Amino acid sequence: MHIPDGMLSPTVCLAGYGVTFLATSFSIKRINSTEASTRDIPKASLLTAAFFLVSLISIPVPPASIHLLLNGLLGALLGYFAYPAVLVALFLQAVMLGHGGLTTLGINALIMGLPAMLSAFIYGKCRSSGPLLNSILGFIIGFMGIALSVILFVVILMAFIPGQINAEAERVAIYAMAAAHIPLALAEGLITALILNYIQKVKPSLLQSTDTY
Amino acid sequence: MKRLTLILILALLWVNILPLTVLAHGVEFKYESNSSYLITGFFDDGSPLSAAQVTIYAPDDPKKPWGTGISDEQGQYLLTPDLTKPGIWTVQFRKAGHGGTINLDIGGQMGSSSSTAHSTTQIVLMVIAVLWGFVGTALYFKRERR
Numbered sequence: 408m409h410i411p412d413g414m415l416s417p418t419v420c421l422a423g424y425g426v427t428f429l430a431t432s433f434s435i436k437r438i439n440s441t442e443a444s445t446r447d448i449p450k451a452s453l454l455t456a457a458f459f460l461v462s463l464i465s466i467p468v469p470p471a472s473i474h475l476l477l478n479g480l481l482g483a484l485l486g487y488f489a490y491p492a493v494l495v496a497l498f499l500q501a502v503m504l505g506h507g508g509l510t511t512l513g514i515n516a517l518i519m520g521l522p523a524m525l526s527a528f529i530y531g532k533c534r535s536s537g538p539l540l541n542s543i544l545g546f547i548i549g550f551m552g553i554a555l556s557v558i559l560f561v562v563i564l565m566a567f568i569p570g571q572i573n574a575e576a577e578r579v580a581i582y583a584m585a586a587a588h589i590p591l592a593l594a595e596g597l598i599t600a601l602i603l604n605y606i607q608k609v610k611p612s613l614l615q616s617t618d619t620y
Numbered sequence: 621m622k623r624l625t626l627i628l629i630l631a632l633l634w635v636n637i638l639p640l641t642v643l644a645h646g647v648e649f650k651y652e653s654n655s656s657y658l659i660t661g662f663f664d665d666g667s668p669l670s671a672a673q674v675t676i677y678a679p680d681d682p683k684k685p686w687g688t689g690i691s692d693e694q695g696q697y698l699l700t701p702d703l704t705k706p707g708i709w710t711v712q713f714r715k716a717g718h719g720g721t722i723n724l725d726i727g728g729q730m731g732s733s734s735s736t737a738h739s740t741t742q743i744v745l746m747v748i749a750v751l752w753g754f755v756g757t758a759l760y761f762k763r764e765r766r
Contacts, residue, residue: 411720449759453754571688584717
């Protein structure tokens with residue numbers, strides 16, 4: 408899901424940075440306008456570390472090799488902190504480990520951050536204290552986080568296939584990559600449902616930042 | 621005398637023609653230096669970047685591809701560059717938006733083999749450093765609130 412340097416034209420990369428700038432500015436403004444501005448920084452920092460780490464765990468789904476994202480869960484737990492958290496984690500992954508790239512940082516943040524923001528919004532609006540409803544909502548958010556990211560990934564790549572490569576072969580490879588993420592979306596739905604349900608039971612205060620919506 | 625001269629001329633002609641006839645059964649060789657570079661693309665988890673589209677850019681035109689190809693099942697592609705164009709050659713592997721780019725200093729001071737991958741130790745150390753940074757940040761802000 409991390410698009411590396413050299414895969415997209417400079418114009419597309421700049422547009423990605425533009426969207427990321429807007430989303431980050433919006434998030435930071437909303438964070439500063441709430442009481443949670445410093446209260447939730449420890450939680451945001453630790454969850455950014457978790458997001459950084461889970462992306463490194465590869466899951467072989469032939470013919471592709473995919474990795475966990477948990478951006479839906481990140482959104483549900485972090486609220487407005489979600490997009491900046493994704494951006495910071497992706498920056499460190501690009502610089503330290505070569506996952507993704509610096510030119511494509513804006514696009515990658517958009518692909519993984521926008522679904523996290525949407526998850527935060529949906530969870531903030533629809534959160535329920537009932538375990539069954541909470542689990543169902545958790546599954547939807549977890550599934551949607553991956554599904555939306557894959558859709559954004561596919562749409563961006565398909566729209567900007569460079570002329571010098573075989574477009575048909577690239578399209579087939581993109582579809583195969585997208586299909587490989589279906590089991591991951593289901594798995595993340597289950598993981599998100601379990602974690603949110605567990606937190607709701609043992610420490611519901613951890614979910615407070617999403618109340619700001 | 622005339623007959624002797626004629627025999628001599630014929631003999632000389634035969635001596636000249638004979639080697640040509642014999643050499644027609646020989647094997648000749650010629651060679652020219654033509655270095656190739658075996659480039660292997662693989663994901664971080666070690667799985668090969670197979671069936672990737674390979675695009676090669678020569679130093680004299682970094683915008684127009686010099687050549688294209690497909691990596692094999694092992695993620696390998698054999699590049700035989702035009703040695704009359706020394707400089708930085710750029711080779712890009714791409715498959716479903718994933719891949720990468722490697723620059724080869726052909727004709728320069730490049731080693732016979734090289735890798736862009738980090739070692740496991742390097743990765744573990746970097747991950748620990750980053751995680752410690754996040755944990756430290758969390759602890760700092762948690763302490764400040766008390």
